[in-house]
Amino acid sequence: MKYEYCKTDFIYEISRSDSSVQSGSVFDSTLQNTWKDALERGVFRYVLNIQHSKILEGKFSFVAQLNTDRALKRRAPEEITSLTQPFDHDRFNFTKIDETEILFELRRKCDTSTNRHCVIINESPLEFGHCLLLPTRLNCLPQIATQYSLQLAIEVMLLSSNPAFRVGFNSLCGYASVNHLHYHGYYLNYSMLLEHISVQHLSGPCFILVNYPAKGFVFQLPSDKRPETLARDVFKLTNFLVCNNVAHNIYITRGTDFSSSHTNSKICNTVRVYVWARKSSSGAKQNDAFNPAICELFGHLSVKTEAAYWSLTEEQVVEMLNDVCEGPFGQVTDSVKELFED
Template sequence: MKYEYCKTDFIYETSRSDSSVQSGSVFDSTLQNTWKAALERGVFRYVLNIQHSKILEGKFSFVAQLNTDRALKRRAPEEITSLTQPFDHDRFNFTKIDETEILFELRRKCDTTTNRHCVIINESPLEFGHCLLLPSRLNCLPQIATQHSLQLAIEVMLLSSNPAFRLGFNSLCGYASVNHLHYHGYYLNYSMLLERISVQHLSGPCFILVNYPAKGFVFQLPSDKRPETLARDVFKLTNFLVCNNVAHNIYITRGTHFSSSHTNSKICNTIRVYVWARKSSSEAAYWSLTEEQVVEMLSDVCEGTFGQVTDSVKELFED
């Protein structure tokens, strides 16, 4: 199955008030229907069963979920030793998946290249609709975000009208478990603070997230609303991090424009892209988890690295 799109399909504004997790655009319907069909065919390692969810008490409204099947039944992560570890054809990669795991191929109508982008199931799902976006799957690219793949991910976000849809990327040494270029997509039907939190300008198009335990960098869809402009800016940072051997995570979500004074607005009128420079982190048991523990873990993971690279990132965008 192929899903073709062009820029006239992009949705630049949506509202949280008139959506549920299983609703949205033609893209959302395509993703959700193919994902549920795969679930019914028994393609996944387990039927998604989130035993418990809770919002941790406190000002950050962290969401915690208990999904023991993910821990017990997922494929063993690949051993990662370097941020720039080469692609290894002999290890597991996404050219070795069964065809039943492919939900659909994704293609821009104006794209004359032979790139074959795929959306496949995540066979060990964390949330409803949990899938993997595989840019140029057959090109066997390592898990390093390219400018082209970032643009594709931003375009996918613009194809969805459901503000519950999110995309994420983990670098090698930053929780990536397969060294083959991929982004995670899923629906999380909670209003997240990161959709509306205030940020501070650093330089150029780059802002910083400081009133949050995980300090990081953030970009938004520019005034020209061109995904390629946003992708170029984000790639400038992630490429700097790769060149300096700094692990990182990327989070892409709908949200309010940085200049909005209505921090509680349900209108999502931009795409926010967060980039966290990070180190390895520890974990805590679900039932005893508190906001204080999450704050401590996030601060430990990000604060030191953030401080080490901020001045260099500021200079990066000053021209």
């Protein structure tokens, strides 16, 4: 199955008032229907079963979900030793998946190249619709964000009209479990703080997130509404981090414009892209509750055990996020400011 799109399909402003996860654009319907069909066919490692969900008490409104199946039944992550570890054809990669795992091929109508992008299931889902976007799957690129793939991920976000849809990327040494270029997509039906939190200008198009335990960098869809402009700006930062051997995570979400004073607005009028410089996952403090990967930095905590879920507090989460991000953020901020002053 193929899903083809062009720029006229992009949706730049959506309402938060639609509380139904299973709704949205033609893209949303395509993703949700193929994902549910795969679920019925038994393609996943387990049937998604989030045993409990809650918002942790405190000012950051962290969302905690108990998903013991993901902790126990997912494929063992690949051993990652370097941020620039080469692609290895002999290890598991997405050319080795079964055809039943492919939901659909994704293609820009105006793209004259032979690039083939796939959307496949994440066989160990953490939420409804959890899928993987595989840019140029057969090119066998390592898990390093390219400007082209960032633009594709942003365009996928613009194809969805559901405010619950999110896209994320874990770098190598940032909890990526497969060294083959991929982005995560899924639906999280909560209004999240980072959709509207205030940010501070750093330089050029780059802003910083400081009133939050996981300090990081953030960009938004520019006034020209061109996803290629946003992708170029984000790539400028991620490429700098790769060149300086700094692990990182990227999260793409709908939200309010940085200049908006209406934090509780029901309208999402931009796309926000968060980039966190972070400690290598091999050097991060281990936690029985959750792994501090991309979703957790955003405030969505997939908790491993029932004991950890019931005892988890905002203070514990704040400590973990600070430990992961504060040092690397402080070390690179001045250089990032200079990077965008040109």
